[in-house]
Amino acid sequence: MSAVAMHMSDGLLDTKTSLLFAGVAVVGLAVAAARARNDLDDRTAPLAGLVAAFVFATQMLNFPVLPGVSGHLLGGALAAMLVGPWVGALCVSIVLVVQALVFADGGLTALGANITNMALIGTAAGFLVATLLKRFAKNRAGLAVTAFVAAFTNTVIASFGFVLEFAIGGDPAFSLGTVTATLVGVHCLIGVGEGVITALTLVAVAAVRPDLVYLLRGSHKALDVREETLA
């Protein structure tokens, strides 16, 4: 079942469910766009673009999970920690839309469900975990652990989104238990890879440019200006 590592294609969900989740995605993105206005200015717009491009590029980086199954990053947690949850959700959705329109990856009618899972549910879960663990992220190791746990949760929770959609509008020929066990199992493995890469990226960015990390906003020390007395 290698499909679980990719985006959903057309025909996996029935029409009603596809339209339902397209509606969920549109409402969610409208809220995210309204809230993102406060986070996005002339200086952060290029960062949002770069995060989107980076998520896009890392989604191409497939790593083997099980024989025959390869996983790729979802990027929601990374985006949320770098540019905040609202802009992050927008970035991941844009990646999914462009992949569906330009690269034919993921079905056009499944776009709503894909956005709901990876951009809305995943990003929200990743950011909530990261915010909860924020006080442990005082040093390098703490930040790495925070990023790892947030990214792992993001991936596993996003796979539960698919289980929910499959339960509503998937093929009744399959027992939901088998589908859930397979999907969640594979996504736990993908989550480990996602966690490692997210932690590596976030720690490197925080070491050089902590001003670029949304999660660390307000927590870094003010510039210490020492007056030198001249004799």
Next chain:
Amino acid sequence: MSAGHAHPLHRPGTSPVHRLAPQVKIVAAGFGVLCVVATPRERFWAFGLYLAVLGCVWTIARIPPGWLARRVVIEAPFVLLALVFPFVAGGPTTTVLGVALSEHGLLSGWNILAKGTLGVLVSLTLSATTAPGELIVGLQRLRVPTMVVTIATLMLRYLDVIAAEARRMRIARICRGHDPRFLWQVGATARGIGTLFIRSYERGERVHLAMVSRGWAGAMPDQGHSAGRSAWLTGLAPTALAVVVLGVSL
């Protein structure tokens, strides 16, 4: 947008399909796939008719079938999933060549295979006849919020920046004695991913300043005009045919 950068799925041309306004094509493709997905899976002939409609579009756009066939492999994982279905699904079974196959599984497999393939073919047709920059313009004309258009434009611009930066880092590693074999490269790339991000951001900042100093204000200038009634009618003609097929099949 990153003008002059070739794109593997785009096939430049001057056919009527290429010249059609991008917003019309996006709407036509979206509704077309919706028709395919809504078709009951037992109506085998309907899927043949959808393919015939697409075939006409390819003839007009002068896209050779072989070119499309090589790119449909994007879908390969789903084909595997569809092949697994007849063996794992429950319910009444039929015997094919001495192997008991689930009837539900066969139909589900067919369902995903037919709808998924048609979906990929529609997306491929869209991206073959429309450059990435044009697609962004199309989204802009469909009244997608400016902020989303800004992020999408910058994303497409920065993809080239990241690819170029990754290439520079790879050459730098080779210069220092790294021996890139196919799989080990992935490990080195993954370890250097944080550095790649910072290098790309700093180069991207300069790209952004250069864009701003040349008058960029969040969206690419749109010299085109809104599509007229005739463009919408021509563009939506294949979708209208799909709607008719869907209506008959229901």
